[in-house]
Amino acid sequence: MPERLDLLLAGEPMQALADRALFWPARRRLLLADLHLGKGNILRAAGIAVPSGGTGQDLARLDALLRHTGARSLWILGDFLHGARHAGVDAAWRALRDAHPDVEVAVVAGNHxxxxxxxxxxxxxxxEDVRDGPFRFRHAPLRRRQSNGGHVVCGHLHPVVRVPGLPGRLPAFQLEAGQTVLPAFSMFTGGAEAARDGGWIACVHGHLLAHAPG
Structure with a gap:
């Protein structure tokens, strides 16, 4: 199982990355969704005992992806934050931006x-619905009957799949006709199970496992 998988979406070469992101070589653009920075802070502030360090781990993974791909731009397709801002989250994000000053970063606002x-x-x-080349980039998916006028790349659903022989539910790219739903980039999220007979690419501990529709 490779750590990147070449795809052809709407006739355009793309790469699914095992660390829950999509890379568009023609634009040198890294695409991800549902970063949810600060989620752990909010839960701990509410008295829910959850581990700390999630934001740092997610941003370390993002730092590695930017270095590995040589991306010149980063688009975050919704849920950059998880509600309120926190000083620690702000500082960690600034450190990442300082490490990659030449990367242009843009965001589509999500529901969080x-x-x-x-x-x-x-x-x-x-x-909220930005078009570039053959694609429409947004946070929430479109209903299939609405998804004409460009291949939709989005997030929001946090797709997961179950793979026989492997424990738990695995984050996945959900592949539909005219629409690709990215896995949640944050390691600290739940998910909605993708259709078993649909197309998907599971992220399996640094590797990828593809399943064709049907």
Missing amino acids: DRALAPAAFGLASLP
Whole structure:
């Protein structure tokens, strides 16, 4: 199982990456969804005992992906934050931006981004449905009957799959006709199970496992 898998989406070469992201070589653009920075902080503030360090781990993975791919831009397709801002999250994000000053970062606001002020994080703000090449980039999926006018790349659903012989539920790219749903980038998320007979690519501990529709 490779750590990257070449795909052809809407006639355009793309690469699924085992660390829950998609790379568009023609644009040198890294695409991910559902970063959910600060989720652990919010839960701990509410008295829920969850481990610390999740934000740091997610940003370390993102740092490695930017270095590995040589991306010149990063688009985050919704849920950059998980609600409120926190000083520790702000500092960790600034450290990542300082490490990659030449990478242009833009965000499509998601349903958890109510406290997001993009400029405060050094982010460009994208429309809720932005088109580039043969694609429509957005946070939430479209219904299949609405998904004409470009191949949709989105997040929001946190797709997961069960693979025989492997424990638990695995984050996955959900592949549909005219639409690709990215796995949640954050390691600290739940998920909705993708259709068993649909197309998907599971992220399995640094590797990828593809399943064709049917």
